[in-house]
Amino acid sequence: MASKDDRQELQRRFSGLTSQQRRAVVKAVNRGRAVETRKHAPLAVHVANRQMRFWKWSWVIGPAVGLLQIGQLGPAAAVLNALLATALLGSMSAFFYLRAQRSARANLELMGGKRPGPGFDSPGPRRFGGRGDRGEAKSKGGTGGGDAATDRAQGSKRRWWGGRDTRPTTSSPSGSAGHLPSRPGRPRDTTAQGDSDTPGTTPPQRSQPGLPPDRRPYQPRGKKRRGR
Numbered sequence: 001m002a003s004k005d006d007r008q009e010l011q012r013r014f015s016g017l018t019s020q021q022r023r024a025v026v027k028a029v030n031r032g033r034a035v036e037t038r039k040h041a042p043l044a045v046h047v048a049n050r051q052m053r054f055w056k057w058s059w060v061i062g063p064a065v066g067l068l069q070i071g072q073l074g075p076a077a078a079v080l081n082a083l084l085a086t087a088l089l090g091s092m093s094a095f096f097y098l099r100a101q102r103s104a105r106a107n108l109e110l111m112g113g114k115r116p117g118p119g120f121d122s123p124g125p126r127r128f129g130g131r132g133d134r135g136e137a138k139s140k141g142g143t144g145g146g147d148a149a150t151d152r153a154q155g156s157k158r159r160w161w162g163g164r165d166t167r168p169t170t171s172s173p174s175g176s177a178g179h180l181p182s183r184p185g186r187p188r189d190t191t192a193q194g195d196s197d198t199p200g201t202t203p204p205q206r207s208q209p210g211l212p213p214d215r216r217p218y219q220p221r222g223k224k225r226r227g228r
Contacts, residue, residue, distance in 0.1 A: 010046040017043070032099035034106035041107040048104035055097040062086030 014022065017040075025044050028035045029051060035044045066082020073081065 007046065010043060014043045014046065028107075029100055029103045030096070032102035032106070034103065034110045038110055041110045044107040045104050045111070048100040048107070051100040052097055052104070055093040055100065058093045059086055059090040062089045 014025070017025070021037075021040065024037075025035055025040055025047055029044055029048045035041055062085030063082045065085050066078045066080075069081055070078040072078075
């Protein structure tokens, strides 16, 4: 049986439906059938339980009306009216009570036997097995902790998602020293050319004393370099 908070939440959700949807739910309960929409099954169970509580005690209205009419109709007529009202309301109560009970059972079978709480059609909890969860489970285990400690000791690189970087590392960059990307470049001959900023050394471009530094003679680069 649902708690008071669950009944209030189900009543709030039932009030939030459109008038057509509410009529469909009540009609299914009055006819003792399951609703057509599965997500409305908890609301139908709630309406059926509410109707069963009402029809369970509705027959008491007959004797109460008969007792109120004793002063107007007399004892005999009041008792007769009370018996007729009790029989009529009792038959109506039994009819609609059984239909509501049958509808509640059908909707519970539609729900899969679950408790008609407010979170019936809400998504369930996230299952274990995501990327982060696998990494966390591995770190919690015995092998995961040892691998992490070994990787930290060796200083190995890791990718952003936690996988180990298996790309081969080179001793020197391949394309930074050569002019052509397909062939490795030769080391620059600093002894032959000299350094323009170092005092006492004169590069071959500055062999002419009257030539300014920005007007050096053209020297081809790469394979066509002269003197090589």
